[in-house]
Amino acid sequence: MTSSKIDADLVIAIRSQPHEAFNLLVRVDRADDQRQVQIEAAGASVRRRLTLVPTFAVTCTGATALELADQSWVQRVEDDGPVYAL
Numbered sequence: 001m002t003s004s005k006i007d008a009d010l011v012i013a014i015r016s017q018p019h020e021a022f023n024l025l026v027r028v029d030r031a032d033d034q035r036q037v038q039i040e041a042a043g044a045s046v047r048r049r050l051t052l053v054p055t056f057a058v059t060c061t062g063a064t065a066l067e068l069a070d071q072s073w074v075q076r077v078e079d080d081g082p083v084y085a086l
Contacts, residue, residue: 006065014065021060021061023058023081024058024060024077024080025057025077027075027076028056028074029075031049031051036049038071047059
């Protein structure tokens with residue numbers, strides 16, 4: 001199930017560096033206190049909670065990212081990179 005929630009290139013990067021830190025966006029079914037506690041309990045550091053689109057901006061190891069992606073309440077895991085206006 002992990003592969004359907006994470007882009008293939010990101011999966012390769014995460015698996016090749018499981019102990020390195022990644023800045024990621026974790027989209028969930030709901031962005032509330034319970035989900036934040038679950039994300040932090042998995043070993044991720046929450047940098048920001050976004051509620052309009054239920055997402056947490058986190059920093060975690062590649063191994064933790066893969067563990068999070070296996071959770072049923074996680075919908076998507078993406079790289080948290082810069083956004084540029086056109």
